[in-house]
Amino acid sequence: MESVVFGSDITTLLDTTPRDFQDNSFFPLDAETTWWLPTPDRKTHPFTLSLQQFPFRGPTSFGQRFTFDVPSVGCGDILLATCLQIELGHWLDDTTICRLQSGQYTYAPGQTVWNYANSLGTVIVEKAELEVNGVTVESIDGDFINVHGLLGRDIQTQYGISVDGLGRYAFPYTPRSASPFPTESGSLCIPLSFFFQRIMLKEGFPLLAVKQGGVKIHITLRPFESCVVSSGAEANPLGKRLQMLSEGVPVFVNTLGAIPQFKKIQLITYAAHTQGSVHESLLRTPFEILTRNVETFTFLEPLKYSVTTSTDDIINVQLPLEINHPMEEIVWFIRRKASTDKNNYVNYSAVTEEEFHPIFNKRRPLLQKAAIYLNGTEVVQKDESWFRQHIASQHAGGIAAYSQYIYGYSFSRHPGKHQPSGTANASKLQSVKLSLSVQHPGGTFNQEWEVVVYVIRLDWLRFQNGIASRIYMD
CATH class of the missing domain: 2.70.9.20 (Major capsid protein Vp54)
Structure with missing residues (x-):
């Protein structure tokens, strides 16, 4: 069904909604300007931004290498930014974590405490590779993600990304025993600082100009032992028996015997969809980018x-x-x-x-x-x-x-x-x-x-x- 009022060819939700006397008073049908009906001279915006999520291929654990396929169909025509999101697991069980966070449990004096490393979001990434048509165009590591984050981002935006995304805190790093995860949500959001992302919204990668399946992002993570810090001499928290206090009464908790698995891993992309002449040029015309x-x-x-x-x-x-x-x-x-x-x-x-x-x-x-x-x-x-x-x-x-x-x-x-x-x-x-x-x-x-x-x-x-x-x- 099409709306024919005021020369429009688009049906809106309000076109199908019955009107009452208040609508005739506040929103008369003969109004020259309205919020609710499309204007006759519609304009086409050539860029529409979208956020998308993509699953992985391969083993996703500490020390492993896995891959994300980034197609233009579903993602967008021009890729502007990518972010690796990891929901962490833990060597403590969920009940113990909840009791630590609520204050019901505290670590006993002298007990060795293990935490994830400072700035885990940059530490955990050993290598990130951008592959196009089987050729690695750029390879970066977690140290570069850290350096670029300190240099390239405006100081007004660094705090939120560092604390809520990367789990980074000031020197000297004092692990918060009541907060087992480096971020409040228990998830890491790691910006992958490839060339098209370092100058935000002014550069991009033309996914539409590459055949489907031609763009991949490979992620290699550091081993688990490289991502944990300890208050004592033992670096590995697995298979340990910990003493905690519950209202002054000692309780004992056993940690996992195996490396904790991630609850979720996905790639988040920020891209632009194009249409019209821009879309056709990206799709059919040869071009070069710096x-x-x-x-x-x-x-x-x-x-x-x-x-x-x-x-x-x-x-x-x-x-x-x-x-x-x-x-x-x-x-x-x-x-x-x-x-x-x-x-x-x-x-x-x-x-x-x-x-x-x-x-x-x-x-x-x-x-x-x-x-x-x-x-x-x-x-x-x-x-x-x-x-x-x-x-x-x-x-x-x-x-x-x-x-x-x-x-x-x-x-x-x-x-x-x-x-x-x-x-x-x-x-x-x-x-x-x-x-x-x-x-x-x-x-x-x-x-x-x-x-x-x-x-x-x-x-x-x-x-x-x-x-x-x-x-x-x-």
């Missing part, structure tokens, strides 16, 4: 690249970066292995949580100064605070990134913007080296440290006949 891809360099043993060692325990290393394509930014952090040994992956300072004291042993940087060399020519050499301030001031994160000891140098005037504004073409260079002067951390724990470097480089993707391919290959 992408900003991440190249990750992990130096687990940076002392192999040691150049000199001074008398004041400062070690100078020169790290080679084998990179091609135009570089926009070089971002890095230094992390003590004493922190990763305790599954504290988001501590980039020289002081571990066990060594920290708010007066006598405050947080301090491992890095003292740094320099970047292109073909042996020094581009910049500054102390550590300059590199921290430089990269933090160039992005929306500001003080959040500065306070977490994240360093970087931008060849672009306006990094993090849609329009490129400067690069250094590594394809024309023979060598790119990052020189670091690192202070020996001291203390009683593991003295080794590692360096993780992220290079943001430009690349191009060509879409034609349902196939996406890189224009330039390494």
Whole structure:
């Protein structure tokens, strides 16, 4: 049935609803403007946004790799953002968890307490891969998700994502024994910071231009032992007998003997549906898009690249970066292995949580100064605070990134913007080296440290006949 009033060709719910005398008074049929009837000159909006949920393929547990298929049918024509949602299980039974949360149970003094690691949302992701037509276009890890979250997101939006999505809390991390899960809901919402998502609503991935089944996202999770922290010497909470107190009376609880399984895992996508000329162009016309891809360099043993060692325990290393394509930014952090040994992956300072004291042993940087060399020519050499301030001031994160000891140098005037504004073409260079002067951390724990470097480089993707391919290959 079609409505024929006022020249309209759309039937609304109110067209089929009987009217009474009040409607004639408040909403007369001869009104020129109304909220309830469609206007004769309807407009077509070429973009309609939608949220969708997709199931996984493969084994979903700690330490496993599984896959999400992301088709344009059902998802949308232009993919704008992706988020991994994980509803966690626990090594305690549901009854014990409820009694802990209500305060009926408390841990007995001296009892070892296990909790999920700080910033579990970034810790749990070992690798996330974007595959298009059988080729991995970009690969990121949980450390990059953490770094980009501190740098790229506006400081006004970071708190909600960090606390309610990633389960991240301030240093030093004090696990809340009455709250067994890292978030209030017990679920993690992990933004997957692929290239089309880092500049929100200004860049996207054209799913419609790729044949169905051509786009996949692979997720690899860290082992369970890497995602749990302990107040004692034993790192594994499985198969333990815990002593708790119920109104002062001791009670004993047994933990699970096997790794807790996730209650639910799904991929949430945010995409736009198109129509008209935009839809036809994406579907049939060959085109190219500019992408900003991440190249990750992990130096687990940076002392192999040691150049000199001074008398004041400062070690100078020169790290080679084998990179091609135009570089926009070089971002890095230094992390003590004493922190990763305790599954504290988001501590980039020289002081571990066990060594920290708010007066006598405050947080301090491992890095003292740094320099970047292109073909042996020094581009910049500054102390550590300059590199921290430089990269933090160039992005929306500001003080959040500065306070977490994240360093970087931008060849672009306006990094993090849609329009490129400067690069250094590594394809024309023979060598790119990052020189670091690192202070020996001291203390009683593991003295080794590692360096993780992220290079943001430009690349191009060509879409034609349902196939996406890189224009330039390494």
